[in-house]
Amino acid sequence: MTSVENGKEEVQEPATRAAAEEGAAFTLPEAMTGRASPAKAAVGDKPVFSYITSLPQPQRGIAEAVDALAAKTLPDLQRSVKWGMSYYGVGDGWCFCCGGFAGHVKVMFVNGAALEPVPPVTPVGMGKSTRGVELESLIEIDEHQIAAWMQQVTSVPGVGGKKR
Numbered sequence: 193m194t195s196v197e198n199g200k201e202e203v204q205e206p207a208t209r210a211a212a213e214e215g216a217a218f219t220l221p222e223a224m225t226g227r228a229s230p231a232k233a234a235v236g237d238k239p240v241f242s243y244i245t246s247l248p249q250p251q252r253g254i255a256e257a258v259d260a261l262a263a264k265t266l267p268d269l270q271r272s273v274k275w276g277m278s279y280y281g282v283g284d285g286w287c288f289c290c291g292g293f294a295g296h297v298k299v300m301f302v303n304g305a306a307l308e309p310v311p312p313v314t315p316v317g318m319g320k321s322t323r324g325v326e327l328e329s330l331i332e333i334d335e336h337q338i339a340a341w342m343q344q345v346t347s348v349p350g351v352g353g354k355k356r
Contacts, residue, residue: 240271251292300324
C-alpha cells in the first residue's frame, strides 16, 4: 500500500495528538460478536485517531498507549479502521488490531499463534490463529513484550496482504 492508497498523511503522529475529539459516545460490547464499535471502516491515520478519541476512559488511554507504542516500534506503520477497531500493518496487509470493549482493550495479533511466546488470549470470532492480550489498565501494558510481538507479526503476511 502506498501513502496515497491508504489515505495516510506525511507525518505519523500517535493518537494522543488527535486534533479534535470526534464522534458520539457509544456503549462498548462485552466481547467480540461482530463489530467492536460503530466506527466506520476507513483507511488512514485520521479515522484511527477519531476512533481512539471516541473511546471512554480508561479504554482511550490504553488504546492511545498501544497506538504510540506501535508508532515508535514500527517506522512504516499504516493505520485503518476495520470491523469497529483500529488495525495496524506495514507493507501489504494488516497484522494486529486494537479495540475497546467494556472493561478492557483487546490487542490481537493476526497469525498470533506463531509468535514467541504465544499471546495468552484466543479471541472468539477473529480467526483460529489470532492471539492477543486483554488490557484493563495502563499498568498492564508490557511495552517490551507487546513491541516484540508487533515486530514479529509484521514479518509475516497480514490480512489482505501478499505472501512474503
